[in-house]
Amino acid sequence: MRIAVLADIHGNLRALEAVRADLRDRSPDVVVNLGDTVSGPLQAAATADLLMSQPFVHIRGNHDRQLLNRPLAAMGPSDRAAREHLTSRHLEWLARLPATHRLDDEILLCHGSPGDDLEYLLEEVDGDRVRLAAAEPIRTHLGTVNASLVLCGHTHIPRSVRLPDGVCIVNPGSVGLPAYDDTRPWLHYVETGSPQARYAVVDRSPGTVRVEFIALDYDWESASREAAQANRPDWAHALATGYALRASQASAAEARP
Numbered sequence: 001m002r003i004a005v006l007a008d009i010h011g012n013l014r015a016l017e018a019v020r021a022d023l024r025d026r027s028p029d030v031v032v033n034l035g036d037t038v039s040g041p042l043q044a045a046a047t048a049d050l051l052m053s054q055p056f057v058h059i060r061g062n063h064d065r066q067l068l069n070r071p072l073a074a075m076g077p078s079d080r081a082a083r084e085h086l087t088s089r090h091l092e093w094l095a096r097l098p099a100t101h102r103l104d105d106e107i108l109l110c111h112g113s114p115g116d117d118l119e120y121l122l123e124e125v126d127g128d129r130v131r132l133a134a135a136e137p138i139r140t141h142l143g144t145v146n147a148s149l150v151l152c153g154h155t156h157i158p159r160s161v162r163l164p165d166g167v168c169i170v171n172p173g174s175v176g177l178p179a180y181d182d183t184r185p186w187l188h189y190v191e192t193g194s195p196q197a198r199y200a201v202v203d204r205s206p207g208t209v210r211v212e213f214i215a216l217d218y219d220w221e222s223a224s225r226e227a228a229q230a231n232r233p234d235w236a237h238a239l240a241t242g243y244a245l246r247a248s249q250a251s252a253a254e255a256r257p
Protein backbone atom coordinates (compact mmCIF):
# COMPACT_ATOMS: atom_id res chain seq x y z
CA MET A 1 0.00 0.00 0.00
CA ARG A 2 1.38 3.39 -1.01
CA ILE A 3 0.31 6.14 1.36
CA ALA A 4 0.78 9.86 0.64
CA VAL A 5 1.18 11.54 4.02
CA LEU A 6 0.26 15.21 4.44
CA ALA A 7 0.32 17.11 7.73
CA ASP A 8 0.26 20.64 9.10
CA ILE A 9 -1.16 22.31 5.99
CA HIS A 10 -2.05 25.37 8.12
CA GLY A 11 -4.29 27.01 5.53
CA ASN A 12 -1.51 27.33 2.96
CA LEU A 13 -3.49 26.65 -0.22
CA ARG A 14 -0.57 27.45 -2.54
CA ALA A 15 1.62 24.83 -0.87
CA LEU A 16 -1.24 22.32 -0.85
CA GLU A 17 -1.81 22.84 -4.59
CA ALA A 18 1.88 22.12 -5.23
CA VAL A 19 1.54 18.87 -3.29
CA ARG A 20 -1.62 17.92 -5.18
CA ALA A 21 0.10 18.54 -8.52
CA ASP A 22 3.01 16.35 -7.45
CA LEU A 23 0.62 13.63 -6.25
CA ARG A 24 -0.98 13.35 -9.68
CA ASP A 25 2.14 11.62 -11.02
CA ARG A 26 2.49 9.29 -8.04
CA SER A 27 -1.06 7.90 -7.80
CA PRO A 28 -0.92 6.67 -4.19
CA ASP A 29 -3.50 4.20 -2.91
CA VAL A 30 -4.57 6.60 -0.18
CA VAL A 31 -3.86 10.18 0.91
CA VAL A 32 -3.91 10.96 4.63
CA ASN A 33 -3.99 14.40 6.27
CA LEU A 34 -2.72 14.41 9.84
CA GLY A 35 -4.27 17.68 10.98
CA ASP A 36 -3.56 21.34 11.80
CA THR A 37 -5.29 21.87 8.53
CA VAL A 38 -6.52 25.47 8.61
CA SER A 39 -4.94 27.46 11.47
CA GLY A 40 -3.09 30.57 10.27
CA PRO A 41 -3.47 33.91 8.45
CA LEU A 42 -3.51 32.54 4.88
CA GLN A 43 -6.46 30.83 3.13
CA ALA A 44 -8.24 28.80 5.80
CA ALA A 45 -11.67 28.66 4.15
CA ALA A 46 -10.43 27.85 0.64
CA THR A 47 -8.11 25.18 2.06
CA ALA A 48 -10.99 23.58 3.96
CA ASP A 49 -13.25 23.73 0.89
CA LEU A 50 -10.65 21.97 -1.23
CA LEU A 51 -9.92 19.27 1.36
CA MET A 52 -13.60 18.62 2.05
CA SER A 53 -13.98 17.72 -1.63
CA GLN A 54 -11.11 15.21 -1.63
CA PRO A 55 -11.34 11.49 -0.85
CA PHE A 56 -8.57 11.84 1.74
CA VAL A 57 -8.47 10.33 5.24
CA HIS A 58 -8.38 13.30 7.63
CA ILE A 59 -7.73 13.51 11.35
CA ARG A 60 -7.70 16.66 13.44
CA GLY A 61 -4.76 18.46 15.03
CA ASN A 62 -4.51 20.48 18.20
CA HIS A 63 -5.17 23.73 16.32
CA ASP A 64 -8.27 22.31 14.63
CA ARG A 65 -9.50 21.36 18.12
CA GLN A 66 -8.54 24.68 19.70
CA LEU A 67 -10.29 26.83 17.12
CA LEU A 68 -13.46 24.81 17.62
CA ASN A 69 -13.40 24.72 21.42
CA ARG A 70 -12.09 28.10 22.53
CA PRO A 71 -13.84 31.46 22.54
CA LEU A 72 -12.36 33.86 19.95
CA ALA A 73 -10.84 36.07 22.64
CA ALA A 74 -8.97 33.13 24.17
CA MET A 75 -7.47 31.90 20.87
CA GLY A 76 -3.97 32.49 19.65
CA PRO A 77 -3.72 34.80 16.61
CA SER A 78 -3.32 31.95 14.09
CA ASP A 79 -6.43 30.09 15.27
CA ARG A 80 -8.41 33.33 15.47
CA ALA A 81 -7.44 34.36 11.93
CA ALA A 82 -8.64 31.02 10.58
CA ARG A 83 -11.78 30.96 12.72
CA GLU A 84 -12.85 34.36 11.40
CA HIS A 85 -12.75 33.06 7.81
CA LEU A 86 -14.44 29.71 8.36
CA THR A 87 -18.17 29.15 8.03
CA SER A 88 -20.41 26.69 9.83
CA ARG A 89 -19.92 24.00 7.19
CA HIS A 90 -16.13 24.12 7.65
CA LEU A 91 -16.49 23.99 11.44
CA GLU A 92 -18.91 21.07 11.28
CA TRP A 93 -16.48 19.20 9.05
CA LEU A 94 -13.59 19.84 11.46
CA ALA A 95 -15.73 18.81 14.43
CA ARG A 96 -16.41 15.43 12.83
CA LEU A 97 -12.73 14.54 12.39
CA PRO A 98 -11.29 11.96 14.81
CA ALA A 99 -8.14 12.61 16.85
CA THR A 100 -6.59 9.35 15.64
CA HIS A 101 -7.46 6.79 12.99
CA ARG A 102 -6.43 3.26 12.13
CA LEU A 103 -5.80 2.80 8.43
CA ASP A 104 -5.60 -0.96 9.03
CA ASP A 105 -4.51 -3.34 11.81
CA GLU A 106 -0.91 -2.18 11.55
CA ILE A 107 -1.08 1.52 10.68
CA LEU A 108 -2.04 4.29 13.13
CA LEU A 109 -2.53 7.97 12.25
CA CYS A 110 -2.13 10.62 14.96
CA HIS A 111 -1.26 14.32 15.09
CA GLY A 112 1.14 14.65 18.05
CA SER A 113 1.43 11.38 19.96
CA PRO A 114 -1.33 8.74 19.94
CA GLY A 115 -2.67 9.98 23.27
CA ASP A 116 -2.03 13.74 23.10
CA ASP A 117 -2.30 16.04 20.08
CA LEU A 118 0.05 18.53 21.79
CA GLU A 119 2.85 16.10 22.60
CA TYR A 120 6.03 15.94 20.51
CA LEU A 121 6.48 12.28 19.61
CA LEU A 122 9.91 12.23 17.90
CA GLU A 123 11.48 15.45 19.18
CA GLU A 124 12.41 16.93 22.52
CA VAL A 125 12.94 20.58 23.32
CA ASP A 126 16.60 21.31 24.05
CA GLY A 127 17.22 24.93 25.04
CA ASP A 128 15.45 26.99 22.39
CA ARG A 129 15.55 24.27 19.71
CA VAL A 130 14.28 20.74 19.15
CA ARG A 131 16.29 17.59 18.53
CA LEU A 132 15.57 13.93 17.94
CA ALA A 133 14.41 12.27 21.17
CA ALA A 134 15.98 9.04 22.44
CA ALA A 135 14.20 5.77 21.69
CA GLU A 136 12.96 5.26 25.27
CA PRO A 137 10.90 8.48 25.54
CA ILE A 138 9.52 7.89 22.04
CA ARG A 139 8.43 4.40 23.12
CA THR A 140 6.89 5.90 26.29
CA HIS A 141 4.95 8.49 24.26
CA LEU A 142 3.66 5.74 21.96
CA GLY A 143 2.07 4.07 24.97
CA THR A 144 0.40 0.73 24.54
CA VAL A 145 -0.47 1.35 20.91
CA ASN A 146 -0.35 -1.84 18.89
CA ALA A 147 0.82 -0.81 15.42
CA SER A 148 3.93 -1.43 13.35
CA LEU A 149 3.69 1.89 11.49
CA VAL A 150 2.72 5.20 13.11
CA LEU A 151 2.23 8.33 10.98
CA CYS A 152 2.39 11.60 12.94
CA GLY A 153 2.75 15.34 12.38
CA HIS A 154 2.70 18.38 14.69
CA THR A 155 6.42 19.23 14.89
CA HIS A 156 6.79 20.03 11.17
CA ILE A 157 10.14 18.16 11.08
CA PRO A 158 10.41 15.46 8.39
CA ARG A 159 11.73 12.35 10.10
CA SER A 160 11.62 8.58 9.93
CA VAL A 161 12.41 6.62 13.09
CA ARG A 162 12.60 2.87 13.60
CA LEU A 163 12.50 1.82 17.25
CA PRO A 164 14.48 -1.20 18.54
CA ASP A 165 11.23 -3.22 18.63
CA GLY A 166 10.73 -2.60 14.91
CA VAL A 167 7.95 0.01 15.10
CA CYS A 168 8.37 2.64 12.36
CA ILE A 169 7.27 6.24 12.93
CA VAL A 170 7.15 8.76 10.10
CA ASN A 171 6.56 12.50 10.27
CA PRO A 172 6.28 13.89 6.70
CA GLY A 173 7.05 17.49 7.74
CA SER A 174 4.67 20.37 7.13
CA VAL A 175 2.93 21.12 3.85
CA GLY A 176 2.30 24.75 4.70
CA LEU A 177 4.50 26.13 7.48
CA PRO A 178 8.24 25.27 7.44
CA ALA A 179 9.14 26.95 10.76
CA TYR A 180 7.43 28.23 13.89
CA ASP A 181 8.00 29.14 17.51
CA ASP A 182 6.09 27.83 20.48
CA THR A 183 6.10 28.58 24.19
CA ARG A 184 5.24 25.08 25.44
CA PRO A 185 7.03 23.99 27.63
CA TRP A 186 9.13 27.17 27.07
CA LEU A 187 10.02 29.36 24.11
CA HIS A 188 11.66 27.34 21.35
CA TYR A 189 12.05 27.44 17.58
CA VAL A 190 11.34 24.66 15.11
CA GLU A 191 12.89 25.06 11.66
CA THR A 192 13.36 22.98 8.52
CA GLY A 193 15.68 25.55 6.91
CA SER A 194 13.88 25.61 3.57
CA PRO A 195 10.64 27.31 2.49
CA GLN A 196 9.58 24.28 0.44
CA ALA A 197 6.30 22.40 0.94
CA ARG A 198 6.89 18.97 2.47
CA TYR A 199 5.10 15.67 2.38
CA ALA A 200 6.02 11.98 2.23
CA VAL A 201 5.08 8.81 0.39
CA VAL A 202 5.23 5.65 2.50
CA ASP A 203 5.24 2.36 0.63
CA ARG A 204 4.40 -0.45 2.97
CA SER A 205 4.77 -3.99 1.75
CA PRO A 206 4.76 -7.05 4.02
CA GLY A 207 7.96 -6.85 6.10
CA THR A 208 9.28 -3.60 4.64
CA VAL A 209 8.59 0.13 4.80
CA ARG A 210 10.00 2.46 2.14
CA VAL A 211 9.78 6.16 2.91
CA GLU A 212 10.25 8.96 0.41
CA PHE A 213 10.43 12.53 1.70
CA ILE A 214 9.45 15.17 -0.82
CA ALA A 215 10.24 18.91 -0.77
CA LEU A 216 8.55 21.05 -3.40
CA ASP A 217 9.03 24.55 -4.69
CA TYR A 218 5.91 26.69 -4.80
CA ASP A 219 5.13 30.41 -4.78
CA TRP A 220 6.16 31.02 -1.16
CA GLU A 221 6.89 34.68 -1.89
CA SER A 222 3.18 35.28 -2.48
CA ALA A 223 2.29 33.30 0.63
CA SER A 224 4.80 35.32 2.63
CA ARG A 225 3.41 38.61 1.30
CA GLU A 226 -0.09 37.53 2.25
CA ALA A 227 1.08 36.80 5.81
CA ALA A 228 2.82 40.17 6.02
CA GLN A 229 -0.37 41.92 4.87
CA ALA A 230 -2.21 40.08 7.66
CA ASN A 231 0.24 41.61 10.15
CA ARG A 232 2.09 38.34 10.80
CA PRO A 233 5.80 39.09 10.34
CA ASP A 234 6.62 35.77 12.04
CA TRP A 235 4.70 33.82 9.41
CA ALA A 236 6.04 36.03 6.58
CA HIS A 237 9.61 35.24 7.64
CA ALA A 238 9.00 31.53 8.17
CA LEU A 239 7.24 31.10 4.82
CA ALA A 240 9.95 32.94 2.89
CA THR A 241 12.97 31.32 4.54
CA GLY A 242 12.10 28.11 6.43
CA TYR A 243 13.58 29.72 9.57
CA ALA A 244 11.72 31.14 12.54
CA LEU A 245 11.81 34.86 13.28
CA ARG A 246 13.69 35.45 16.54
CA ALA A 247 12.23 38.02 18.94
CA SER A 248 15.42 40.11 18.52
CA GLN A 249 14.98 40.11 14.71
CA ALA A 250 11.36 41.17 15.04
CA SER A 251 12.15 44.17 17.22
CA ALA A 252 15.03 45.17 14.92
CA ALA A 253 12.67 45.08 11.94
CA GLU A 254 10.15 47.24 13.77
CA ALA A 255 12.85 49.78 14.64
CA ARG A 256 13.78 50.22 10.98
CA PRO A 257 12.45 53.42 9.40
Ligand SMILES: [Mn+2]
Residues within 6 Å of the ligand: 036, 061, 062, 063, 111, 117, 153, 154, 155
Ligand atom coordinates in the same frame (compact mmCIF):
# COMPACT_ATOMS: atom_id res chain seq x y z
MN1 LIG B 1 0.01 20.70 15.83
